[in-house]
Amino acid sequence: MQRRSAARLGPLLLLLLLPVAWGAGPEPPRADGELQVSSRLAGQAARVALHYLNYRLGSPSALRALGQVRKATVKTIPGIGHKYYLQFTTEDYKSSQNVGTCLATVLYLKRKPRPAVNINCTYTKDQKQTREDDYSFYKKLRQQTKPITGNDIPDSYGHIEPALEPAWALAVAGSSYLMWEKSTENLGYFMAQVKNVKQWITKDDSIDFDYLVILHEIPTQEMISCHLRVIWTPGHPLKVKYFCLSENQQSESEEGSGTESGSTNGIFNEEEANF
Amino acid sequence: VKANSEEEINKLQLLETLEHLQLDFWLHPSNPALPVDIRVPFPSLQSVKVFLESHHIEYSILLEDLQVDKSTSLMQMVNNQRRERDTSNFNYGAYHPLESIYAALDGLAAEYPSLVSKQEIGKSYEKRPMYILKFSTGGTNRPAIWLDAGIHSREWITQATALWTAQKIASEYGNNPSITSLLNRMDIFLLVVTNPDGYAFTHTNNRMWRKTRSKNSGSLCIGVDPNRNWDAGFGGPGASTNPCSESYHGPSANSEVEVKNVVNFIKSHGKIKAFLTLHSYSQLLLFPFGYKCTKPADYNELDTVGKAAASALASLYGTTYKVGTICSTIYQASGGSIDWSYDYGIKYSFAFELRDTGRYGFLLPASQIIPTAEETWLGLLKIMEHVRDNQS
Numbered sequence: 001m002q003r004r005s006a007a008r009l010g011p012l013l014l015l016l017l018l019p020v021a022w023g024a025g026p027e028p029p030r031a032d033g034e035l036q037v038s039s040r041l042a043g044q045a046a047r048v049a050l051h052y053l054n055y056r057l058g059s060p061s062a063l064r065a066l067g068q069v070r071k072a073t074v075k076t077i078p079g080i081g082h083k084y085y086l087q088f089t090t091e092d093y094k095s096s097q098n099v100g101t102c103l104a105t106v107l108y109l110k111r112k113p114r115p116a117v118n119i120n121c122t123y124t125k126d127q128k129q130t131r132e133d134d135y136s137f138y139k140k141l142r143q144q145t146k147p148i149t150g151n152d153i154p155d156s157y158g159h160i161e162p163a164l165e166p167a168w169a170l171a172v173a174g175s176s177y178l179m180w181e182k183s184t185e186n187l188g189y190f191m192a193q194v195k196n197v198k199q200w201i202t203k204d205d206s207i208d209f210d211y212l213v214i215l216h217e218i219p220t221q222e223m224i225s226c227h228l229r230v231i232w233t234p235g236h237p238l239k240v241k242y243f244c245l246s247e248n249q250q251s252e253s254e255e256g257s258g259t260e261s262g263s264t265n266g267i268f269n270e271e272e273a274n275f
Numbered sequence: 276v277k278a279n280s281e282e283e284i285n286k287l288q289l290l291e292t293l294e295h296l297q298l299d300f301w302l303h304p305s306n307p308a309l310p311v312d313i314r315v316p317f318p319s320l321q322s323v324k325v326f327l328e329s330h331h332i333e334y335s336i337l338l339e340d341l342q343v344d345k346s347t348s349l350m351q352m353v354n355n356q357r358r359e360r361d362t363s364n365f366n367y368g369a370y371h372p373l374e375s376i377y378a379a380l381d382g383l384a385a386e387y388p389s390l391v392s393k394q395e396i397g398k399s400y401e402k403r404p405m406y407i408l409k410f411s412t413g414g415t416n417r418p419a420i421w422l423d424a425g426i427h428s429r430e431w432i433t434q435a436t437a438l439w440t441a442q443k444i445a446s447e448y449g450n451n452p453s454i455t456s457l458l459n460r461m462d463i464f465l466l467v468v469t470n471p472d473g474y475a476f477t478h479t480n481n482r483m484w485r486k487t488r489s490k491n492s493g494s495l496c497i498g499v500d501p502n503r504n505w506d507a508g509f510g511g512p513g514a515s516t517n518p519c520s521e522s523y524h525g526p527s528a529n530s531e532v533e534v535k536n537v538v539n540f541i542k543s544h545g546k547i548k549a550f551l552t553l554h555s556y557s558q559l560l561l562f563p564f565g566y567k568c569t570k571p572a573d574y575n576e577l578d579t580v581g582k583a584a585a586s587a588l589a590s591l592y593g594t595t596y597k598v599g600t601i602c603s604t605i606y607q608a609s610g611g612s613i614d615w616s617y618d619y620g621i622k623y624s625f626a627f628e629l630r631d632t633g634r635y636g637f638l639l640p641a642s643q644i645i646p647t648a649e650e651t652w653l654g655l656l657k658i659m660e661h662v663r664d665n666q667s
Contacts, residue, residue, distance in 0.1 A: 038597040038604055047633075065634055068595070093634065156431075156482045157370055158640030190633040192483065214483065216636055219513070219606035221500070221521035223483045 042072035058238035060169035061133035063093035174230035397536030428473025499525035508566025511609030550616035565601030
């Protein structure tokens with residue numbers, strides 16, 4: 001595993017000179033080249049990269065959502081798959097404030113299992129602050145004598161009970177792992193709702209939650225139910241296990257224990273996963 | 276009585292338990308979005324007033340001194356008062372069940388009788404009425420603009436936005452020169468709840484229900500995706516043949532009575548110049564085609580109008596929308612409503628995908644209803660102005 005840096009822009013510049021051959025609709029592009037930033041595939045790839053980032057950071061206070069795609073290119077790697085090169089802005093998941101820009105590559109492999117992501121981001125939020133926020137999350141949850149339980153977060157009216165916000169944020173972080181694994185070039189996901197949450201009070205210092213989450217799958221429009229087990233200790237990789245119930249297919253996690261090393265300080269540099 | 280929070284609901288529920296007061300709750304405290312109506316016997320009046328006031332709970336007197344008039348039934352009296360109360364106090368910033376939405380439609384027609392009328396265009400599968408509001412300043416069969424919402428029942432922001440928009444159009448006539456000149460020449464038809472069966476189901480059983488509630492022969496699964504059921508590339512890519520699927524196109528085009536009712540109305544009217552429809556979520560402004568990935572003949576004009584509308588929308592709160600054809604912006608999908616309307620000859624066919632971009636998705640907080648409706652209004656107005664000024 002090598003460290004990749006922003007020097008990856010080299011090949012990207014070359015690709016921009018290729019003629020645009022877009023017009024086949026939102027199926028996987030048959031020709032390489034620049035994508036319209038408004039195209040679904042570009043946004044989808046960017047979201048996959050963010051799922052991966054949110055999972056690897058494992059920080060409920062530092063969750064990010066997609067802002068705008070600024071640039072997107074796709075390249076076919078014969079026999080392997082399609083590789084997307086992306087530049088996009090990000091927003092804080094809670095406040096929607098702009099928190100920085102990312103450069104990412106997303107490689108969809110013809111043979112599964114999951115998209116290979118390489119992502120570098122700037123982060124304009126105060127990292128000391130997010131670490132402190134994570135610790136107050138953590139303390140609050142550790143102090144529970146009665147395990148947190150809840151249903152329908154947000155509820156039908158979009159309301160999230162303040163006491164359940166930390167559990168919800170951890171569900172988003174855990175679901176990110178699940179959504180990253182399940183995403184393909186054509187299938188994308190959003191976490192629609194936490195149907196059910198149950199906290200396990202542990203004797204060690206981890207935070208342990210059992211969730212039933214509902215994912216919204218695009219473009220099929222299906223709502224997929226998944227059981228999710230999230231084990232969290234601040235500053236450590238998130239441990240996630242899942243099992244999804246679906247009409248036609250079932251998907252299950254390997255031990256998503258995040259045992260690959262990753263740093264959570266300063267500008268985020270991440271090694272490419274599994275490739 | 277108007278409760279403004281869960282806490283106040285709890286206080287009212289407490290009041291309900293005080294049997295010695297002999298209070299008769301006609302509308303029970305449940306959801307802060309709905310009023311609570313209580314019949315208070317005279318001896319308890321003072322205590323109830325004190326209770327409400329000490330807890331700072333808003334109340335108003337609907338009917339003083341309830342003595343049944345021989346000529347008017349009690350329920351009639353109450354309903355009339357409620358209607359009056361409800362129009363001026365209707366909370367457009369909340370999500371309402373079907374009955375309340377229908378009451379609000381009546382309220383608008385009653386409040387603006389020279390401009391607004393309610394018509395039934397048919398019934399749903401489960402026999403619920405489908406009501407449109409007609410905004411007209413007169414004339415006979417004037418050219419008109421069609422706007423619908425809630426074809427996919429879980430997209431609650433759309434019905435809520437449409438209802439606010441109805442109120443906006445009604446109140447702006449005579450005040451806003453643009454909408455005034457538009458209504459002096461054209462009519463507007465607004466279908467707030469295109470899929471009432473689905474909407475009711477999202478309240479009673481499954482908040483994430485999307486389709487109609489029709490039975491599918493040979494399957495245990497219910498419902499057809501009403502936006503794959505139109506006669507435009509019907510059965511093509513982007514729609515499912517599986518009745519259990521969320522994008523099941525149905526046995527044939529217009530098999531869904533909800534779709535058929537709209538088609539019949541549009542065809543028999545004969546002078547619809549724009550077909551606008553609301554969906555959520557993703558923040559997109561889309562025009563044909565969805566069933567094929569080629570550009571429509573009017574691409575340039577639709578793209579220009581779309582971009583102007585998105586720009587107007589963004590001017591209010593900075594909410595950004597992407598503009599483009601369905602196929603290139605969202606995904607290929609056959610049997611969609613605006614593809615049908617466009618191929619039928621209605622050039623100005625647009626679909627909005629409202630807020631947000633995935634954080635809350637279908638579960639958009641009620642606090643965002645009015646901002647969403649306000650910004651969407653600017654986009655809609657831009658399109659309608661263009662239609663008004665480009666009549667052939």
